[in-house]
Amino acid sequence: MIAIIDYGVGNIKNVYKAFKGLDLDVIVTSDKSVINDSSVIVLPGVGAYKDAMDNLNKHNLIDCIKENANKGKLLFGICLGMQLLFEKSYEDGEWDGLGLLEGEIVRFKNHLKVPQMGWNKIIKSKNDDIAKGINDGEYVYFVHSYYLKPKHEEDVICWTNYGTRVPAIVRKDNIIGMQFHPEKSGKTGMKLLWNIKEMIK
Amino acid sequence: MLAKRIIPCLDVDKGRVVKGKKFKDIQDVADPVELAKYYCDNGADELVFYDITASNENRDIFIDVVERTAQNINIPFSIGGGIRTIKDFTKVLKAGADKVSINSAAVKTPELITKAALKFGSQCVVLSMDVKKNKNDWDVYINGGRINTGLKAVEWALRGQDLGAGEIVLNSIDSDGVKNGYSIEITRLISEMVNIPVIASGGAGKRGDFLEVLKEGKADAALAASVFHYRQIEIKNLKDYLYKNGIEVRRDF
Structure with missing residues (x-):
């Protein structure tokens, strides 16, 4: 069972629909016992960093997520959900x-338009099951104004280029993050979600 | 770098896709969900749905179209038409849309842009502008191109960005449905002034029009309706052409 955490932010229906489309058991929930019983936790997220952390706190979910992750359960953060996995963000404060995971979330500081909104290419920097079957240069759909400065480059599986090198897929052991929206990234996105499915077989 | 986006636009009336010229002479085209799925499978980077109905009864039909579309495609799509309140935003976002565009309502109550951006994030809030050139100035129109607001297009675009809009759709009233090319001048002016993506709309008739607006007009995306609906231009073929002409586009889909 895949548990998509419902903590009052963003549009999680599309993430739900995408997993459902892969014939997976999936539930949208903020119930700790359901999350504890799940095989994968998906942390979605659209919106502001502080609001998201406040909401997780309000729903009493922070310890629950950490405990499950520390036990080795697959935890998969999407977009803001990926950023929340890290130590700190400088979004409006x-x-x-x-x-x-170790690293910080910082704002784009270049001449390019912010947010980065649209389709960009991902390039692999190491082989990993999460990016199995994905070729260099495949496009995925990004929407974000802040990006990850990772402490350990080896946590980054795929990068994209937006004036600077931007981590697109990160992974450390059982913790996976995607800065873009796989559920909105056409066939490439579905392949990536398929890879998650393969991992929990 | 970001690929330039190609965006089919579906005007929906009473649950059907329709198309008109210069906002008039409306004709029935297709089922919206089927058409959306077709575009998604054939290279569209994003879709835009405009609800061109007025009555509340038909609004529910439209919401049903949005829900069914969300279940059938895996690319982003935005909703416009008749959005006036935060409640309207919530309704279409809940139905599965990724972005919401506001036009007349933004002119009448500019704080709606800010409220929506704070609640849903700027990436959700698209400022749609209908513009027309009068003498030397580009003016902003509302109510389907019927009322000149007196606002200047560039100033309104900048203000919209400051208020929190995450993207601008720029519709040129005189070019709309005429297939003589996009309005390059105003697209370029606004695209160079703002720091958010600009989607050019109105006037696509041939592949070269897209090339021109993405290159000379500096648009981040190009929107079109009838050339796609009537299969005068296939998106895959258009993208191959753009790529050959030095435009970065997503061609694996």
Whole structure:
């Protein structure tokens, strides 16, 4: 069972629909016992970093997510959900994240338009099951104004280029993050979600 | 770098896709969900749905179209037409849309842009502008191109960005449905002034029009309706042509 965490942010219906389309058991929930019983936790997210952390806190879910991740359960963050996995964000202030992975979230500082909104190419920097079957140069759909500065480059599986190198897929052991929206990234996105499915077989 | 986006636009009336010229002479074209699926499978980067109905009864039909579309495609899509309140935003976003565009309502109550951006994020809020050149100035029109607001297009675009819009759709009233090419001048002016993506709309008739607006007009995306609906231009073929002419586009789909 895949548990998509419902903590009052963003549009999670499309993530739900995408997993459902892969014939997976999936539920949208904020119930800790359901999350504890799941085989994968999906942390979606659209919106502001602080609001998202506040909402997780309000729903009493921070410890629950951390405990499950520390036990080795697959935890998959999408977009803002990926950013929340890290230590800190500088989005309109300075806010602590879940701190499960090391790195900080910073704003784009270049001449390009912000947010990065649209389709960009991803390039693999290492082989990993999460990016199985994905070729260099395949496009995925990004919408974000802040990006990850990772502490460990080896946590980054795929990069994209938006004036600077931007981590697109990160993974450390059982924790996976995607800065873009796989559920909105056409066939490439579906392949990536398929790879998640393969991991929980 | 980001690929330039090609965006089919579906005007929906009473649950059907329709198309008119210069906002008039409406004709029935197709089933919206089937057409959306076709575009998604054939290279569209994003879709736009405009609800051109007025009555509340038909609005429910439209919401049903949005829901069924969300279940059938895996690319982003936005909704426009008749959005006036935060409640309207919530309704279409809940139905599965990724973005919401506002036009007349943004002119009448500019704080709606800010409220929506704070609640849903700027990436959700698209400022749609209908513009027309009078003498030397580009003016902003509302109510389907019937009322000149007196606002200047460039100033309104900048203000919209400051208020929190994450993207601009620029519709040129005189070019709409005429197939003589996009309005390059105003597209370029606005695209160079703002720091958010600009989608050019109105006037696509041949592949070269897309090339021109993406290159000379500096648009981040090009929107079109009838040339796609009537299969005068296939998106795949258009993208191959753009790619050969030095435009970065997504060709694996």
